Amino acid sequence: MxxxxxxxxxxxxxxxxxxxxxxxxxxxxxxxxxxxxxxxxxxxxxxxxxxxxxxxxxxxxxxxxxxxxxxxxxxxxxxxxxxxxxxxxxxxxxxxxxxxxxxxxxxxxxxxxxxxxxxxxxxxxxxxxxxxxxxxxxxxxxxxLSEHPPYYPKEFLSNKSERFFVNEIIREKIFFLYKKEIPYSVEINTEFFKEEKTLIHIYSSIYVERDSQKGILIGKKGLTLKKLKFFSIKSIESFFRKKIKLEFNVKVCLNWRYDYKRLKYFGY
Ligand SMILES: Nc1nc2c(ncn2[C@@H]2O[C@H](COP(=O)(O)OP(=O)(O)OP(=O)(O)O)[C@@H](O)[C@H]2O)c(=O)[nH]1
Ligand SMILES: [Mg+2]
Known part of the structure:
Protein backbone atom coordinates (compact mmCIF):
# COMPACT_ATOMS: atom_id res chain seq x y z
CA MET A 1 0.00 0.00 0.00
CA LEU A 145 -13.31 -0.73 -10.41
CA SER A 146 -16.70 0.60 -11.43
CA GLU A 147 -17.71 4.26 -11.63
CA HIS A 148 -18.71 5.86 -8.38
CA PRO A 149 -18.49 9.33 -6.83
CA PRO A 150 -15.40 9.64 -4.61
CA TYR A 151 -15.88 8.36 -1.07
CA TYR A 152 -13.41 10.83 0.43
CA PRO A 153 -12.42 14.43 -0.35
CA LYS A 154 -9.45 14.65 -2.71
CA GLU A 155 -7.02 15.90 -0.07
CA PHE A 156 -7.60 12.93 2.26
CA LEU A 157 -4.73 10.48 2.47
CA SER A 158 -6.05 8.22 5.24
CA ASN A 159 -8.86 7.73 7.72
CA LYS A 160 -6.43 7.70 10.63
CA SER A 161 -5.49 10.67 12.81
CA GLU A 162 -2.16 12.40 13.25
CA ARG A 163 -1.93 10.90 16.74
CA PHE A 164 -2.44 7.41 15.32
CA PHE A 165 0.52 7.83 12.97
CA VAL A 166 2.68 9.09 15.84
CA ASN A 167 1.76 5.98 17.84
CA GLU A 168 2.59 3.76 14.89
CA ILE A 169 5.96 5.36 14.18
CA ILE A 170 7.01 4.95 17.82
CA ARG A 171 5.85 1.34 17.68
CA GLU A 172 7.91 0.74 14.56
CA LYS A 173 11.03 1.96 16.35
CA ILE A 174 10.21 -0.33 19.29
CA PHE A 175 10.13 -3.31 16.92
CA PHE A 176 13.67 -2.45 15.86
CA LEU A 177 15.12 -1.65 19.26
CA TYR A 178 13.66 -4.36 21.49
CA LYS A 179 13.68 -8.14 21.38
CA LYS A 180 11.29 -11.00 22.06
CA GLU A 181 7.92 -10.11 23.49
CA ILE A 182 8.50 -6.41 24.17
CA PRO A 183 7.27 -5.11 20.77
CA TYR A 184 4.15 -7.24 21.13
CA SER A 185 3.50 -6.11 24.72
CA VAL A 186 3.69 -2.40 23.92
CA GLU A 187 0.92 0.01 23.10
CA ILE A 188 1.29 3.76 22.55
CA ASN A 189 -1.19 6.49 23.34
CA THR A 190 -0.38 10.00 22.17
CA GLU A 191 -2.14 12.22 24.65
CA PHE A 192 -0.99 15.58 23.39
CA PHE A 193 -0.38 16.80 19.85
CA LYS A 194 -0.18 20.51 19.26
CA GLU A 195 0.99 21.96 15.99
CA GLU A 196 2.56 25.40 16.00
CA LYS A 197 4.08 27.38 13.15
CA THR A 198 7.47 25.70 13.13
CA LEU A 199 7.13 22.93 15.73
CA ILE A 200 4.84 20.13 16.83
CA HIS A 201 4.67 19.36 20.55
CA ILE A 202 3.91 15.71 21.22
CA TYR A 203 3.40 13.84 24.46
CA SER A 204 3.07 10.06 24.19
CA SER A 205 2.54 7.38 26.81
CA ILE A 206 4.17 4.02 26.21
CA TYR A 207 2.35 1.17 27.92
CA VAL A 208 3.91 -2.19 28.73
CA GLU A 209 2.11 -5.18 30.18
CA ARG A 210 4.21 -5.87 33.26
CA ASP A 211 6.41 -3.99 35.69
CA SER A 212 9.51 -5.97 34.65
CA GLN A 213 9.10 -4.75 31.06
CA LYS A 214 9.25 -1.13 32.19
CA GLY A 215 12.92 -1.52 33.17
CA ILE A 216 13.76 -3.19 29.86
CA LEU A 217 12.07 -0.42 27.93
CA ILE A 218 13.89 2.34 29.78
CA GLY A 219 17.25 0.53 29.82
CA LYS A 220 20.36 1.19 31.92
CA LYS A 221 20.52 4.88 32.85
CA GLY A 222 17.60 5.47 30.49
CA LEU A 223 19.80 4.84 27.45
CA THR A 224 17.45 2.64 25.44
CA LEU A 225 14.55 5.03 25.90
CA LYS A 226 16.81 7.87 24.74
CA LYS A 227 17.59 5.90 21.59
CA LEU A 228 13.89 5.27 21.07
CA LYS A 229 13.19 8.97 21.39
CA PHE A 230 15.97 9.86 18.96
CA PHE A 231 14.78 7.47 16.22
CA SER A 232 11.11 8.33 16.81
CA ILE A 233 11.74 12.06 16.47
CA LYS A 234 13.65 11.58 13.20
CA SER A 235 10.84 9.51 11.72
CA ILE A 236 7.98 11.69 12.98
CA GLU A 237 9.76 14.77 11.64
CA SER A 238 10.04 13.26 8.20
CA PHE A 239 6.37 12.13 8.30
CA PHE A 240 5.00 15.58 9.20
CA ARG A 241 7.85 17.49 7.49
CA LYS A 242 8.21 19.65 10.58
CA LYS A 243 10.37 19.89 13.73
CA ILE A 244 9.12 17.80 16.65
CA LYS A 245 9.40 18.09 20.39
CA LEU A 246 8.61 14.69 21.89
CA GLU A 247 8.10 13.62 25.50
CA PHE A 248 7.58 10.04 26.67
CA ASN A 249 6.00 8.58 29.73
CA VAL A 250 6.36 4.83 30.37
CA LYS A 251 3.42 3.20 32.16
CA VAL A 252 2.23 -0.30 33.03
CA CYS A 253 -1.18 -1.48 31.90
CA LEU A 254 -1.52 -5.01 33.16
CA ASN A 255 -2.19 -7.54 30.37
CA TRP A 256 -3.92 -4.95 28.21
CA ARG A 257 -3.96 -7.28 25.18
CA TYR A 258 -6.38 -9.58 27.01
CA ASP A 259 -8.74 -6.88 28.27
CA TYR A 260 -11.55 -5.64 25.97
CA LYS A 261 -12.10 -2.48 28.02
CA ARG A 262 -8.44 -1.49 27.76
CA LEU A 263 -8.35 -2.39 24.08
CA LYS A 264 -11.29 -0.08 23.48
CA TYR A 265 -9.48 2.72 25.29
CA PHE A 266 -6.47 2.14 23.01
CA GLY A 267 -8.66 2.48 19.92
CA TYR A 268 -9.33 -1.17 19.02
N1 LIG B 1 13.07 -8.11 -0.44
C1 LIG B 1 11.86 -7.58 -0.23
N2 LIG B 1 11.43 -7.38 1.02
C2 LIG B 1 10.20 -6.84 1.19
C3 LIG B 1 9.36 -6.50 0.10
N3 LIG B 1 8.20 -6.03 0.59
C4 LIG B 1 8.31 -6.07 1.94
N4 LIG B 1 9.51 -6.55 2.31
C5 LIG B 1 10.02 -6.76 3.68
O1 LIG B 1 9.19 -7.68 4.35
C6 LIG B 1 9.12 -7.41 5.74
C7 LIG B 1 7.68 -7.32 6.20
O2 LIG B 1 7.08 -6.17 5.66
P1 LIG B 1 5.73 -5.58 6.26
O3 LIG B 1 5.29 -4.44 5.40
O4 LIG B 1 5.91 -5.29 7.73
O5 LIG B 1 4.80 -6.83 6.06
P2 LIG B 1 3.25 -7.04 6.37
O6 LIG B 1 2.76 -8.03 5.39
O7 LIG B 1 2.54 -5.73 6.43
O8 LIG B 1 3.30 -7.75 7.78
P3 LIG B 1 2.48 -7.49 9.16
O9 LIG B 1 2.06 -6.05 9.23
O10 LIG B 1 3.50 -7.81 10.20
O11 LIG B 1 1.35 -8.43 9.16
C8 LIG B 1 9.90 -6.11 5.95
O12 LIG B 1 11.19 -6.43 6.43
C9 LIG B 1 9.97 -5.51 4.55
O13 LIG B 1 11.09 -4.69 4.35
C10 LIG B 1 9.87 -6.70 -1.23
O14 LIG B 1 9.24 -6.44 -2.25
N5 LIG B 1 11.12 -7.26 -1.32
MG1 LIG C 1 1.86 -4.57 7.90
Whole structure:
Protein backbone atom coordinates (compact mmCIF):
# COMPACT_ATOMS: atom_id res chain seq x y z
CA MET A 1 0.00 0.00 0.00
CA UNK A 2 2.80 2.40 0.88
CA UNK A 3 4.50 1.68 -2.36
CA UNK A 4 1.34 2.21 -4.45
CA UNK A 5 0.37 5.42 -2.69
CA UNK A 6 3.88 6.79 -2.44
CA UNK A 7 3.54 7.65 1.26
CA UNK A 8 4.64 5.67 4.27
CA UNK A 9 1.32 5.21 6.02
CA UNK A 10 1.81 1.69 7.38
CA UNK A 11 4.81 0.90 9.49
CA UNK A 12 7.13 -1.84 8.21
CA UNK A 13 9.23 -4.20 10.31
CA UNK A 14 10.98 -7.52 9.79
CA UNK A 15 8.79 -9.17 12.47
CA UNK A 16 5.32 -10.62 11.84
CA UNK A 17 2.11 -9.12 13.24
CA UNK A 18 3.26 -5.54 12.94
CA UNK A 19 0.02 -4.10 11.57
CA UNK A 20 -2.73 -4.19 14.20
CA UNK A 21 -5.39 -1.97 12.64
CA UNK A 22 -7.21 -1.42 9.40
CA UNK A 23 -5.46 1.54 7.85
CA UNK A 24 -6.91 3.23 4.81
CA UNK A 25 -4.59 4.63 2.20
CA UNK A 26 -6.42 6.86 -0.26
CA UNK A 27 -4.99 7.28 -3.73
CA UNK A 28 -6.23 10.35 -5.64
CA UNK A 29 -5.43 11.23 -9.21
CA UNK A 30 -7.56 13.25 -11.66
CA UNK A 31 -10.84 11.37 -11.89
CA UNK A 32 -9.62 8.33 -9.97
CA UNK A 33 -9.83 7.49 -6.28
CA UNK A 34 -8.68 4.13 -4.94
CA UNK A 35 -9.13 3.33 -1.27
CA UNK A 36 -6.70 0.70 -0.07
CA UNK A 37 -7.24 -1.07 3.26
CA UNK A 38 -4.08 -2.35 4.84
CA UNK A 39 -4.98 -5.00 7.38
CA UNK A 40 -3.21 -7.19 9.88
CA UNK A 41 -1.83 -10.44 8.51
CA UNK A 42 -4.21 -13.37 8.92
CA UNK A 43 -3.61 -15.71 11.88
CA UNK A 44 -5.69 -17.97 14.12
CA UNK A 45 -6.40 -15.58 16.98
CA UNK A 46 -5.72 -16.73 20.53
CA UNK A 47 -6.37 -13.63 22.64
CA UNK A 48 -8.68 -10.58 22.48
CA UNK A 49 -6.34 -8.20 20.65
CA UNK A 50 -5.75 -10.78 17.92
CA UNK A 51 -9.49 -11.45 17.74
CA UNK A 52 -10.15 -7.76 17.08
CA UNK A 53 -7.35 -7.71 14.53
CA UNK A 54 -9.03 -10.55 12.64
CA UNK A 55 -12.35 -8.67 12.79
CA UNK A 56 -10.61 -5.86 10.89
CA UNK A 57 -9.63 -8.38 8.24
CA UNK A 58 -13.20 -9.64 7.94
CA UNK A 59 -14.63 -6.11 7.72
CA UNK A 60 -12.14 -5.25 5.00
CA UNK A 61 -13.10 -8.34 3.03
CA UNK A 62 -16.79 -7.42 3.33
CA UNK A 63 -16.20 -3.88 2.03
CA UNK A 64 -13.78 -4.70 -0.74
CA UNK A 65 -14.48 -4.35 -4.47
CA UNK A 66 -11.19 -6.10 -5.18
CA UNK A 67 -9.09 -8.28 -2.92
CA UNK A 68 -5.33 -8.07 -3.22
CA UNK A 69 -3.98 -11.15 -1.54
CA UNK A 70 -0.29 -10.63 -0.84
CA UNK A 71 1.91 -13.63 -0.44
CA UNK A 72 5.58 -14.02 -1.25
CA UNK A 73 7.78 -15.97 -3.55
CA UNK A 74 8.49 -19.54 -2.40
CA UNK A 75 5.75 -19.58 0.26
CA UNK A 76 3.11 -22.26 -0.30
CA UNK A 77 0.23 -22.67 2.14
CA UNK A 78 -3.56 -22.83 2.34
CA UNK A 79 -5.67 -19.77 2.90
CA UNK A 80 -9.24 -20.93 3.57
CA UNK A 81 -10.57 -17.42 4.21
CA UNK A 82 -10.51 -16.74 0.48
CA UNK A 83 -12.24 -19.95 -0.61
CA UNK A 84 -15.69 -18.56 0.28
CA UNK A 85 -15.28 -15.38 -1.72
CA UNK A 86 -17.30 -15.70 -4.88
CA UNK A 87 -18.35 -12.27 -6.20
CA UNK A 88 -15.24 -10.20 -5.59
CA UNK A 89 -12.22 -10.46 -7.89
CA UNK A 90 -9.06 -11.64 -6.17
CA UNK A 91 -5.65 -10.66 -7.45
CA UNK A 92 -2.87 -12.78 -6.04
CA UNK A 93 0.29 -10.76 -5.62
CA UNK A 94 3.50 -12.71 -5.28
CA UNK A 95 5.75 -10.23 -3.54
CA UNK A 96 9.51 -10.02 -3.03
CA UNK A 97 10.45 -11.26 -6.49
CA UNK A 98 13.55 -9.09 -6.17
CA UNK A 99 14.89 -11.84 -3.91
CA UNK A 100 15.00 -14.71 -6.41
CA UNK A 101 18.20 -13.86 -8.29
CA UNK A 102 17.42 -15.72 -11.51
CA UNK A 103 16.02 -18.82 -9.78
CA UNK A 104 12.96 -18.61 -11.98
CA UNK A 105 11.77 -22.12 -11.21
CA UNK A 106 10.83 -20.92 -7.70
CA UNK A 107 8.66 -18.22 -9.21
CA UNK A 108 7.19 -20.71 -11.67
CA UNK A 109 6.35 -23.16 -8.84
CA UNK A 110 4.79 -20.41 -6.72
CA UNK A 111 2.61 -19.16 -9.58
CA UNK A 112 1.55 -22.72 -10.43
CA UNK A 113 0.65 -23.46 -6.84
CA UNK A 114 -1.64 -20.44 -6.45
CA UNK A 115 -3.12 -20.91 -9.89
CA UNK A 116 -4.26 -24.43 -8.93
CA UNK A 117 -5.93 -23.07 -5.77
CA UNK A 118 -7.49 -20.04 -7.46
CA UNK A 119 -7.84 -20.84 -11.17
CA UNK A 120 -10.04 -17.79 -11.81
CA UNK A 121 -7.75 -15.25 -10.18
CA UNK A 122 -5.12 -13.11 -11.78
CA UNK A 123 -1.65 -13.72 -10.43
CA UNK A 124 0.95 -10.99 -10.54
CA UNK A 125 4.56 -11.24 -9.37
CA UNK A 126 5.63 -7.96 -7.78
CA UNK A 127 8.23 -6.32 -5.63
CA UNK A 128 6.92 -3.67 -3.27
CA UNK A 129 10.50 -2.77 -2.46
CA UNK A 130 11.74 -2.32 -6.03
CA UNK A 131 8.34 -1.26 -7.35
CA UNK A 132 8.27 -4.06 -9.94
CA UNK A 133 4.93 -4.35 -11.80
CA UNK A 134 3.45 -1.49 -9.82
CA UNK A 135 2.05 0.34 -12.85
CA UNK A 136 0.60 -2.87 -14.21
CA UNK A 137 -1.09 -3.55 -10.88
CA UNK A 138 -2.57 -0.05 -10.73
CA UNK A 139 -3.85 -0.52 -14.26
CA UNK A 140 -5.49 -3.84 -13.36
CA UNK A 141 -7.12 -2.32 -10.29
CA UNK A 142 -8.42 0.59 -12.35
CA UNK A 143 -10.02 -1.67 -14.92
CA UNK A 144 -11.77 -3.71 -12.21
CA LEU A 145 -13.31 -0.73 -10.41
CA SER A 146 -16.70 0.60 -11.43
CA GLU A 147 -17.71 4.26 -11.63
CA HIS A 148 -18.71 5.86 -8.38
CA PRO A 149 -18.49 9.33 -6.83
CA PRO A 150 -15.40 9.64 -4.61
CA TYR A 151 -15.88 8.36 -1.07
CA TYR A 152 -13.41 10.83 0.43
CA PRO A 153 -12.42 14.43 -0.35
CA LYS A 154 -9.45 14.65 -2.71
CA GLU A 155 -7.02 15.90 -0.07
CA PHE A 156 -7.60 12.93 2.26
CA LEU A 157 -4.73 10.48 2.47
CA SER A 158 -6.05 8.22 5.24
CA ASN A 159 -8.86 7.73 7.72
CA LYS A 160 -6.43 7.70 10.63
CA SER A 161 -5.49 10.67 12.81
CA GLU A 162 -2.16 12.40 13.25
CA ARG A 163 -1.93 10.90 16.74
CA PHE A 164 -2.44 7.41 15.32
CA PHE A 165 0.52 7.83 12.97
CA VAL A 166 2.68 9.09 15.84
CA ASN A 167 1.76 5.98 17.84
CA GLU A 168 2.59 3.76 14.89
CA ILE A 169 5.96 5.36 14.18
CA ILE A 170 7.01 4.95 17.82
CA ARG A 171 5.85 1.34 17.68
CA GLU A 172 7.91 0.74 14.56
CA LYS A 173 11.03 1.96 16.35
CA ILE A 174 10.21 -0.33 19.29
CA PHE A 175 10.13 -3.31 16.92
CA PHE A 176 13.67 -2.45 15.86
CA LEU A 177 15.12 -1.65 19.26
CA TYR A 178 13.66 -4.36 21.49
CA LYS A 179 13.68 -8.14 21.38
CA LYS A 180 11.29 -11.00 22.06
CA GLU A 181 7.92 -10.11 23.49
CA ILE A 182 8.50 -6.41 24.17
CA PRO A 183 7.27 -5.11 20.77
CA TYR A 184 4.15 -7.24 21.13
CA SER A 185 3.50 -6.11 24.72
CA VAL A 186 3.69 -2.40 23.92
CA GLU A 187 0.92 0.01 23.10
CA ILE A 188 1.29 3.76 22.55
CA ASN A 189 -1.19 6.49 23.34
CA THR A 190 -0.38 10.00 22.17
CA GLU A 191 -2.14 12.22 24.65
CA PHE A 192 -0.99 15.58 23.39
CA PHE A 193 -0.38 16.80 19.85
CA LYS A 194 -0.18 20.51 19.26
CA GLU A 195 0.99 21.96 15.99
CA GLU A 196 2.56 25.40 16.00
CA LYS A 197 4.08 27.38 13.15
CA THR A 198 7.47 25.70 13.13
CA LEU A 199 7.13 22.93 15.73
CA ILE A 200 4.84 20.13 16.83
CA HIS A 201 4.67 19.36 20.55
CA ILE A 202 3.91 15.71 21.22
CA TYR A 203 3.40 13.84 24.46
CA SER A 204 3.07 10.06 24.19
CA SER A 205 2.54 7.38 26.81
CA ILE A 206 4.17 4.02 26.21
CA TYR A 207 2.35 1.17 27.92
CA VAL A 208 3.91 -2.19 28.73
CA GLU A 209 2.11 -5.18 30.18
CA ARG A 210 4.21 -5.87 33.26
CA ASP A 211 6.41 -3.99 35.69
CA SER A 212 9.51 -5.97 34.65
CA GLN A 213 9.10 -4.75 31.06
CA LYS A 214 9.25 -1.13 32.19
CA GLY A 215 12.92 -1.52 33.17
CA ILE A 216 13.76 -3.19 29.86
CA LEU A 217 12.07 -0.42 27.93
CA ILE A 218 13.89 2.34 29.78
CA GLY A 219 17.25 0.53 29.82
CA LYS A 220 20.36 1.19 31.92
CA LYS A 221 20.52 4.88 32.85
CA GLY A 222 17.60 5.47 30.49
CA LEU A 223 19.80 4.84 27.45
CA THR A 224 17.45 2.64 25.44
CA LEU A 225 14.55 5.03 25.90
CA LYS A 226 16.81 7.87 24.74
CA LYS A 227 17.59 5.90 21.59
CA LEU A 228 13.89 5.27 21.07
CA LYS A 229 13.19 8.97 21.39
CA PHE A 230 15.97 9.86 18.96
CA PHE A 231 14.78 7.47 16.22
CA SER A 232 11.11 8.33 16.81
CA ILE A 233 11.74 12.06 16.47
CA LYS A 234 13.65 11.58 13.20
CA SER A 235 10.84 9.51 11.72
CA ILE A 236 7.98 11.69 12.98
CA GLU A 237 9.76 14.77 11.64
CA SER A 238 10.04 13.26 8.20
CA PHE A 239 6.37 12.13 8.30
CA PHE A 240 5.00 15.58 9.20
CA ARG A 241 7.85 17.49 7.49
CA LYS A 242 8.21 19.65 10.58
CA LYS A 243 10.37 19.89 13.73
CA ILE A 244 9.12 17.80 16.65
CA LYS A 245 9.40 18.09 20.39
CA LEU A 246 8.61 14.69 21.89
CA GLU A 247 8.10 13.62 25.50
CA PHE A 248 7.58 10.04 26.67
CA ASN A 249 6.00 8.58 29.73
CA VAL A 250 6.36 4.83 30.37
CA LYS A 251 3.42 3.20 32.16
CA VAL A 252 2.23 -0.30 33.03
CA CYS A 253 -1.18 -1.48 31.90
CA LEU A 254 -1.52 -5.01 33.16
CA ASN A 255 -2.19 -7.54 30.37
CA TRP A 256 -3.92 -4.95 28.21
CA ARG A 257 -3.96 -7.28 25.18
CA TYR A 258 -6.38 -9.58 27.01
CA ASP A 259 -8.74 -6.88 28.27
CA TYR A 260 -11.55 -5.64 25.97
CA LYS A 261 -12.10 -2.48 28.02
CA ARG A 262 -8.44 -1.49 27.76
CA LEU A 263 -8.35 -2.39 24.08
CA LYS A 264 -11.29 -0.08 23.48
CA TYR A 265 -9.48 2.72 25.29
CA PHE A 266 -6.47 2.14 23.01
CA GLY A 267 -8.66 2.48 19.92
CA TYR A 268 -9.33 -1.17 19.02
N1 LIG B 1 13.07 -8.11 -0.44
C1 LIG B 1 11.86 -7.58 -0.23
N2 LIG B 1 11.43 -7.38 1.02
C2 LIG B 1 10.20 -6.84 1.19
C3 LIG B 1 9.36 -6.50 0.10
N3 LIG B 1 8.20 -6.03 0.59
C4 LIG B 1 8.31 -6.07 1.94
N4 LIG B 1 9.51 -6.55 2.31
C5 LIG B 1 10.02 -6.76 3.68
O1 LIG B 1 9.19 -7.68 4.35
C6 LIG B 1 9.12 -7.41 5.74
C7 LIG B 1 7.68 -7.32 6.20
O2 LIG B 1 7.08 -6.17 5.66
P1 LIG B 1 5.73 -5.58 6.26
O3 LIG B 1 5.29 -4.44 5.40
O4 LIG B 1 5.91 -5.29 7.73
O5 LIG B 1 4.80 -6.83 6.06
P2 LIG B 1 3.25 -7.04 6.37
O6 LIG B 1 2.76 -8.03 5.39
O7 LIG B 1 2.54 -5.73 6.43
O8 LIG B 1 3.30 -7.75 7.78
P3 LIG B 1 2.48 -7.49 9.16
O9 LIG B 1 2.06 -6.05 9.23
O10 LIG B 1 3.50 -7.81 10.20
O11 LIG B 1 1.35 -8.43 9.16
C8 LIG B 1 9.90 -6.11 5.95
O12 LIG B 1 11.19 -6.43 6.43
C9 LIG B 1 9.97 -5.51 4.55
O13 LIG B 1 11.09 -4.69 4.35
C10 LIG B 1 9.87 -6.70 -1.23
O14 LIG B 1 9.24 -6.44 -2.25
N5 LIG B 1 11.12 -7.26 -1.32
MG1 LIG C 1 1.86 -4.57 7.90
Missing amino acids: NSLIGEKLSIITHKPQTTRHRILGIFNKCDLQIIFSDTPGVISPTYPMQKIMMQYVEESLEDADIILFITEIGKLYHFPMLYNIKDVPIIILINKIDKIQMKYHILYDTINYWHKLFPNSEILPISALKKINQDLLMYKIKTL
